[in-house]
Amino acid sequence: MIGMVGMGLEDTVNEVEVAYFMSKKYQRNGYAKEAVNALVDWCFNVSDIKYLILTIDCANIPSCHLAEKCGFELFEKRTPKSHKQPNMESDSYFYYRRYRNLA
Template sequence: MGLEDTLNEVEVAYFMSEKYQHRGYTKKAVTALVNWCFQVSDVPYLILTIDCTNTPSCKLADNCGFELFEKRTSIGHIQPNMGSDSYYYYRIYRKG
């Protein structure tokens, strides 16, 4: 979790070893991190940026309560750790 340099918004990021995928660990970790962030800060929302080709990560984002905000195509800058030039931009808002 941290400030996404090109968007200037607080972003959650996750990576899981293939050995431990599909066991629910990432969902638990992301949910705990989101809850913690909203408890200790006053940010109104958090974001995820996911490569359009990463379908499993998009499914996880949905399962963690993030909402797809829009599909974006970078102009002159490719998002770090992404293979394609387009990505999905997700948000989750503070409750209440």
């Protein structure tokens, strides 16, 4: 498997979240950027959703760079008090948003 990209309802914030993973062998080839942008474009074309989110472990700097290359903007840093985000090393995560282009 090269990787995956998907989206779904993020239960803790009740917003639609994009998620992605790329196998080490295929990282840094532009595949994730292409897949994320295609999924986001599709979502905005078939729905009336105003924005999508990404939540990224603060320790995952390469993923933060990818999010920004895909047009997501850092909204805030969050530290959950009642639970820890699954699959994250640190207790905090960055919360990104990408808004629909209105032009």
